Amino acid sequence: MPTYEYECQACGHRLEEFQSMTAKPLTTCPECKKRKLKRLIGTGAGLIFRGSGFYITDYRSGEYKKQASAEKSSSSGGESKSESKPSGDAAKKPKATKSD
Numbered sequence: 058m059p060t061y062e063y064e065c066q067a068c069g070h071r072l073e074e075f076q077s078m079t080a081k082p083l084t085t086c087p088e089c090k091k092r093k094l095k096r097l098i099g100t101g102a103g104l105i106f107r108g109s110g111f112y113i114t115d116y117r118s119g120e121y122k123k124q125a126s127a128e129k130s131s132s133s134g135g136e137s138k139s140e141s142k143p144s145g146d147a148a149k150k151p152k153a154t155k156s157d
Contacts, residue, residue: 059099066093 059078064071065086074083082096 062097062099063094064097065089065091066095067091068093 058075060073060075061082062071062073063083065088068086068089068091070086070088072087083094084092086092086094
């Protein structure tokens with residue numbers, strides 16, 4: 058069950074109420090007893106997926122897991138192709154710029 062924030066438009070009192078999603082919003086302020094209570098729009102709660110029990114960690118095919126572990130082990134040993142430095146004239150020449 059979510060926690061909703063309310064603010065009274067008459068006296069400015071703010072409160073949080075733990076209610077069901079299907080419950081009707083509160084309308085009466087507990088401080089001034091006027092029917093000027095409005096539900097505020099909240100940001101919601103963050104959702105973090107950790108551990109096992111999720112598709113990406115538990116339901117992948119065996120072939121995918123083998124390929125991922127092979128890529129991981131090959132990229133950790135030595136310099137990869139994308140990280141290699143240009144050799145020869147390409148390393149010495151400045152990049153050409155387009156002038157107007």
